Amino acid sequence: GAVVSQHPSWVICKSGTSVKIECRSLDFQATTMFWYRQFPKQSLMLMATSNEGSKATYEQGVEKDKFLINHASLTLSTLTVTSAHPEDSSFYICSAREMGNEQFFGPGTRLTVL
Amino acid sequence: QKEVEQDPGPLSVPEGAIVSLNCTYSNSAFQYFMWYRQYSRKGPELLMYTYSSGNKEDGRFTAQVDKSSKYISLFIRDSQPSDSATYLCAMRGGGADGLTFGKGTHLIIQP
Numbered sequence: 316g317a318v319v320s321q322h323p324s325w326v327i328c329k330s331g332t333s334v335k336i337e338c339r340s341l342d343f344q345a346t347t348m349f350w351y352r353q354f355p356k357q358s359l360m361l362m363a364t365s366n367e368g369s370k371a372t373y374e375q376g377v378e379k380d381k382f383l384i385n386h387a388s389l390t391l392s393t394l395t396v397t398s399a400h401p402e403d404s405s406f407y408i409c410s411a412r413e414m415g416n417e418q419f420f421g422p423g424t425r426l427t428v429l
Numbered sequence: 430q431k432e433v434e435q436d437p438g439p440l441s442v443p444e445g446a447i448v449s450l451n452c453t454y455s456n457s458a459f460q461y462f463m464w465y466r467q468y469s470r471k472g473p474e475l476l477m478y479t480y481s482s483g484n485k486e487d488g489r490f491t492a493q494v495d496k497s498s499k500y501i502s503l504f505i506r507d508s509q510p511s512d513s514a515t516y517l518c519a520m521r522g523g524g525a526d527g528l529t530f531g532k533g534t535h536l537i538i539q540p
Contacts, residue, residue: 319472349527356437358517359473361527374527408472410528417463418528420472 318342319411321421328399329429336394336424338409344389345411349418350382353406365392399428432456435518435531443539448505450516452531455499458523462494464503465517467533473517477503508538 318341328334338348347366351359363379365371365386373379383395392411396403404427410418435452442448450464461480465473477492479485479501485492491504501520505512515535519528 321472347526358433358435358530358532359519359528361529364526406470412526417461417475417478419475420465422472423470425470 317419319345319409319419319421321409321424323424324422325425325427327427327429330400331398333395333397334399334426336396336407336409336426338392338394338411338421340390340411340419343411343413345392346389346414347412348386348392349410349412350384350392350394351408351410353408353423359408362394396426399426401428404428432529433518433520433531436534437532439535439537441537441539442508444508444510446508446538448503448508448512448536448538450503450505450518450534450536452501452518453499454501454520454529456520456523456529457496457499459520459529460522461520462492462501463519463528464490464492465519465530467515467517469515473519476516510538510540512536513538 320339322337350362353359362377363371363373365384371384386392408423410420412418433454464477467473479492482494482496489506493502515533517533518531
């Protein structure tokens with residue numbers, strides 16, 4: 316149980332384009348989903364927290380207009396990186412949590428912006 | 430001072446040895462403490478979850494939390510080459526939902 320999937324697993328795009336990453340909880344309903352970013356040899360940094368049906372809460376320093384998060388159902392959250400630039404290249408990882416339980420992480424999406 | 434400090438290693442030990450991994454933290458509001466294992470280019474996998482101070486054992490893994498010292502540990506007994514990975518400590522508390530991670534320790538178990 317507690318399986319979280321992400322799609323795509325990797326993506327390469329041109330600078331200025333937008334990229335959408337999906338995060339799904341496969342065998343449970345996730346009341347809360349989280350998006351993290353991990354640069355090489357660095358730790359995971361929380362970008363935003365989203366609850367189903369409400370607006371995401373962004374961490375300080377994360378541009379909400381650049382990183383659009385939608386949590387339309389209890390099993391799906393999406394992160395859209397708008398007008399991506401090379402400095403946005405990173406490993407994006409989502410996690411999902413049922414009410415009161417711990418977070419389970421997806422396998423991550425490696426984004427490379429050329 | 431970062432909220433969570435963790436030695437990035439690498440830590441290299443022979444197979445069968447007992448491994449000790451540690452994190453220190455500064456935020457006294459943290460109440461929930463976790464250890465994750467992450468293989469290269471993969472998402473973190475939850476290994477241990479503890480609440481407040483104390484010990485918790487699960488198979489070859491033992492997690493310890495000392496809130497008075499703001500210090501947590503993960504012990505791995507009878508280490509195996511398959512245990513080679515990056516181990517991340519994480520914690521939360523004070524009303525925050527998201528996790529604060531350490532940098533991760535790169536562990537290498539030599540056959």
